[in-house]
Amino acid sequence: MIRKKISRYLAGKKFVQTVMAHPADLSEFKERPTLRLIAGLILMVLSFVMGWPAIAALSVLAVWWREPLIFVIGGPTAYALSCVVFFLGAWMARAPHYLEIMTRYALQSCLRKIL
Numbered sequence: 001m002i003r004k005k006i007s008r009y010l011a012g013k014k015f016v017q018t019v020m021a022h023p024a025d026l027s028e029f030k031e032r033p034t035l036r037l038i039a040g041l042i043l044m045v046l047s048f049v050m051g052w053p054a055i056a057a058l059s060v061l062a063v064w065w066r067e068p069l070i071f072v073i074g075g076p077t078a079y080a081l082s083c084v085v086f087f088l089g090a091w092m093a094r095a096p097h098y099l100e101i102m103t104r105y106a107l108q109s110c111l112r113k114i115l
Helices: 003-009 014-021 035-065 069-091 095-114
Strands: none
Touching: 003 014, 003 095, 014 095, 035 069, 069 095
16 A cells, blocks of 8 residues: 555656666676776775874874874864865766766666566
8 A cells, every 4th residue: 555655656756757767777887997997996995094094093192192282183184184085086986977877776676666
């Protein structure tokens, strides 16, 4: 009963009709990764490797030297730098493009089961 109501509601939505009319093409994931994609993924991994360990090291140094400003200023700075490196890597790897393809595919799969 509820499933039928949900499927009728979703079938009437223009976005759902558009998604179902144009199926997602996953052929881009079968292609060989480009140098830009690899560099972007490396930058994204590097942001994780440099972010939290740097914050932990700054907090240890702040306690060791009894200078809280080391962590108060350095912690957010290290985190912001890590975020910038991550966003740069995501841009280089074309993450929004690939995320859109995966979202369309997942949405189509779910909608096929519901409808």
